[in-house]
Amino acid sequence: MSIIELSDQEIQRRETLSKIREMGIDPYPAALYPVDNFSADIKADFEEGKTVCIAGRIMSKRIMGKASFAELQDSKGRIQVYFNRDELCPGEDKTLYNEVFKKMLDLGDFIGVKGKLFKTQVGEPSIDVQEFSILSKSLKPLPLPKTDAEGKVHDAFTDPELRYRQRYADLVVNPHVKDVFVKRTKLFNAMRSFFNEAGYMEVETPILQPIPGGAAARPFITQHNALDIPLYMRIANELYLKRLIVGGFDGVYEFSKNFRNEGMDRTHNPEFTAMEIYVAYKDYNWMMDFTERLLEHCAIAVNGTTKATFGEHEIDFKAPYKRVTMRDAILEFTGFDISGKSEKEIYDAAKAMGIDVDETMGKGKLIDEIFGEKCEGNYIQPTFIIDYPKEMSPLCKTHRDNPELTERFELMVCGKEIANAYSELNDPIDQRERFEDQLKLSERGDDEAMFIDQDFLRALEYGMPPTSGLGIGMDRLIMFLTNNQSIQEVLFFPQMKPEKFGEKKGPELSEQEKEVFTILEKSGTMNLNDLKEKSGLSNKQWDKTIKGLRAHDVVNVEKTENELIISVK
RNA sequence: GAUUCCGUAGCUCAGCUGGUAGAGCAAUACACUUUUAAUGUAUGGGCCCUGGGUUCGAAUCCCAGCGGGAUCACCA
Numbered sequence: 001m002s003i004i005e006l007s008d009q010e011i012q013r014r015e016t017l018s019k020i021r022e023m024g025i026d027p028y029p030a031a032l033y034p035v036d037n038f039s040a041d042i043k044a045d046f047e048e049g050k051t052v053c054i055a056g057r058i059m060s061k062r063i064m065g066k067a068s069f070a071e072l073q074d075s076k077g078r079i080q081v082y083f084n085r086d087e088l089c090p091g092e093d094k095t096l097y098n099e100v101f102k103k104m105l106d107l108g109d110f111i112g113v114k115g116k117l118f119k120t121q122v123g124e125p126s127i128d129v130q131e132f133s134i135l136s137k138s139l140k141p142l143p144l145p146k147t148d149a150e151g152k153v154h155d156a157f158t159d160p161e162l163r164y165r166q167r168y169a170d171l172v173v174n175p176h177v178k179d180v181f182v183k184r185t186k187l188f189n190a191m192r193s194f195f196n197e198a199g200y201m202e203v204e205t206p207i208l209q210p211i212p213g214g215a216a217a218r219p220f221i222t223q224h225n226a227l228d229i230p231l232y233m234r235i236a237n238e239l240y241l242k243r244l245i246v247g248g249f250d251g252v253y254e255f256s257k258n259f260r261n262e263g264m265d266r267t268h269n270p271e272f273t274a275m276e277i278y279v280a281y282k283d284y285n286w287m288m289d290f291t292e293r294l295l296e297h298c299a300i301a302v303n304g305t306t307k308a309t310f311g312e313h314e315i316d317f318k319a320p321y322k323r324v325t326m327r328d329a330i331l332e333f334t335g336f337d338i339s340g341k342s343e344k345e346i347y348d349a350a351k352a353m354g355i356d357v358d359e360t361m362g363k364g365k366l367i368d369e370i371f372g373e374k375c376e377g378n379y380i381q382p383t384f385i386i387d388y389p390k391e392m393s394p395l396c397k398t399h400r401d402n403p404e405l406t407e408r409f410e411l412m413v414c415g416k417e418i419a420n421a422y423s424e425l426n427d428p429i430d431q432r433e434r435f436e437d438q439l440k441l442s443e444r445g446d447d448e449a450m451f452i453d454q455d456f457l458r459a460l461e462y463g464m465p466p467t468s469g470l471g472i473g474m475d476r477l478i479m480f481l482t483n484n485q486s487i488q489e490v491l492f493f494p495q496m497k498p499e500k501f502g503e504k505k506g507p508e509l510s511e512q513e514k515e516v517f518t519i520l521e522k523s524g525t526m527n528l529n530d531l532k533e534k535s536g537l538s539n540k541q542w543d544k545t546i547k548g549l550r551a552h553d554v555v556n557v558e559k560t561e562n563e564l565i566i567s568v569k
Numbered sequence: 570g571a572u573u574c575c576g577u578a579g580c581u582c583a584g585c586u587g588g589u590a591g592a593g594c595a596a597u598a599c600a601c602u603u604u605u606a607a608u609g610u611a612u613g614g615g616c617c618c619u620g621g622g623u624u625c626g627a628a629u630c631c632c633a634g635c636g637g638g639a640u641c642a643c644c645a
Binding site: 007008009010012013060062063064065066067068069071080082084085086106107118119120121122124126140141142143144145146147148149150152154155156157158159160161162164173215216217218260262263265266268364365368388392393394410417420496497499 | 570576578579580581582593594595596597600601602603604605606607608613614635636637638639642643644645
C-alpha cells in the first residue's frame with residue numbers, strides 16, 4: 001500500500017500521542033479499568049454524592065478556564081463529567097488539568113473517570129471528577145453530529161455509503177442506529193425463548209452443502225480441496241431440518257444464515273438470516289395459530305407493544321390474523337375465479353389484466369403472477385394467504401380437500417411476505433415426483449440448475465411423521481419492527497463493493513511534472529510559453545502540471561510587463 | 570439489467586450564465602470556576618471522485634469510467 005495521506009487533524013493527534021508518551025503516560029494501557037457503573041443507570045438511579053467509576057469515549061468538551069464540562073459516552077448512553085482544575089490538581093502542579101485534560105484529550109478518546117455525583121445549577125446530573133485515566137487514544141476524528149437546544153441534529157453522519165462501510169463509526173455517533181441492532185438481538189432472543197419454552201430444540205445444520213436444496217435460488221459455489229469437489233453454500237436449511245424430524249426430534253429450529261447469488265437491492269443482501277422451525281404431528285392450521293402468537297410475543301419483546309409503524313402504515317401484530325385463500329384473494333381484487341380453470345384460461349385472464357406472462361409459465365406460476373401483481377400489495381395488516389397452487393410448492397403436502405392445491409400459507413405484512421409455512425410433504429414417492437416435475441419445469445425456462453437430493457428422499461422413505469414447518473425472514477421482520485425500508489439498515493455489515501485503499505497519490509511529483517521540471521532545471525528560468533511549447537503537453541495537461549508544480553512549491557511564476565517568467569525555486 | 574440523481578475541508582452542505590474555492594461545526598492558540606449546539610478573539614485546513622475533451626481559462630460545459638443513493642425490472 002502506498003503512503004496514506006493523513007489529514008491535518010490526524011497528524012495533530014499523532015503528535016499529541018507522542019507528547020502523551022513523552023510525559024510517561026501510556027495511551028494504550030494494558031490493565032483493566034475498574035468500571036462499576038453505567039451512564040444510563042447513574043441517571044436513572046441518581047444519588048447525590050455517590051462515588052462512581054465509569055469509562056467511555058469523550059464526545060464533547062466545553063472548557064471554561066479553570067473548570068470544564070465533557071460528555072462521556074459508554075455502552076448505555078452519555079453522562080456529563082465535570083473537571084475542576086483545583087480539585088483535580090490540589091497542589092502546585094496543574095499539569096494534569098492544563099496539559100493532559102485540556103490539550104491531550106480529543107473527542108473520541110476513551111477515558112476512565114472516578115468521581116462524585118452532583119447536579120449542576122441547571123440540574124444536569126454530572127460526575128465531579130477526582131481522577132481520570134487515558135484508556136485508549138483515538139487517532140481519527142469521529143464524524144460527530146451536534147444536537148442543538150431544540151433537539152435538532154446538525155451535521156448528522158447520514159451518507160449511507162460511509163455509514164455502511166464504517167459501521168463502527170455509525171454506531172458510535174448515531175444512537176438510533178445502535179437501537180436497531182439492540183432490537184434485532186431482542187427479536188432473536190424473544191423467538192428463541194418462545195421456541196425453547198414450547199419444548200423445541202435449537203440445532204445447527206451444514207452451511208457447506210454438496211447439494212443446495214430447499215429453495216429455488218442460485219447458490220454460491222466453492223471448492224473443497226481435500227475432497228476435490230464443489231460445495232455449495234446453503235440457500236435454505238429445510239431439507240436438513242426435516243432429516244432431523246425423521247431422526248426422531250419433535251421440534252427443531254435453526255436461525256440460518258443463507259446465501260443466494262442473486263441481485264442486490266434494498267430488500268436483498270447476498271447473505272441473510274432465516275429462521276426455520278419444524279414440528280412433528282402438526283399441520284399448517286396449527287402453525288398459523290403458533291405463528292400469530294409468536295409474532296405477537298416478539299413484537300412486544302422488541303417494542304413493548306404489538307403495534308409498529310412502517311413508513312406510512314401503522315401495523316398491529318396482535319393475534320389473530322385474517323386468513324384468506326389465494327382463490328378468494330384473486331377473486332376479491334380481480335373478480336376472476338381461478339377455481340377449476342385450465343392453464344389456458346388463466347393465461348388469457350392474466351393477459352387481459354395486463355400482466356406480463358409468457359408460455360414458459362405453468363399454471364401455478366401464472367396464479368402466482370396474478371397474485372403478486374394484483375393482490376399482494378393490498379395486505380397491510382398481517383394476513384395469512386393460504387392454499388397455494390401445487391406447482392409452486394414442491395415440498396408441501398397436497399391439500400386435504402383439493403388436489404390442485406397445497407396446505408401452505410404465507411404471512412403478508414405491508415404487502416410483503418415475511419413467513420412461509422407448510423404441512424410438510426412426507427410421502428416419499430410423491431416427493432420424488434414433485435422434484436422430477438420441478439426439474440422439467442426448470443428445463444423449460446430458466447438457467448437455474450436443479451438437483452434431486454437422493455439422500456433426503458432416502459430419509460423420507462424411512463418415514464417422517466406428519467410435520468408442519470415455518471420459515472421467517474428475520475431481516476424483513478426486523479425491518480418492520482424498526483421501521484426501516486432497507487435491509488442494509490438492519491444488517492451490521494451489508495455487502496458492498498470492495499473499497500479501494502491506498503490509491504491516493506503521495507507527495508511526489510507526477511511523471512509529467514518531473515519531465516517539465518527537468519526541462520526547466522536546465523536553464524533555471526524560462527518564459528512560461530516557451531516552456532509550454534517544449535513540454536508538448538495539451539492545454540489541459542499543461543495546466544494540471546504547472547498547477548501541480550506550484551502546489552509542490554518547487555517553481556516560481558512571476559509576471560513582468562508583458563510575459564510570464566517561470567523559475568526554479 | 571434499465572432509468573435517474575449525487576460525489577467540493579474531518580462532518581454537514583453552498584458555490585449562479587465557465588474567471589485563482591466558501592459557511593457552520595470539528596481542529597489549533599489565547600481568555601473564561603456549574604456550562605450544555607457554552608461564549609469571545611485570532612489562525613490553519615481542499616488531487617473540488619478518476620481519466621479524457623472543449624476553452625485563453627473548468628469544481629462548473631461535454632464524453633468515458635469508478636463509487637453510492639433512489640425508482641423500476643429480475644427474484645417460490
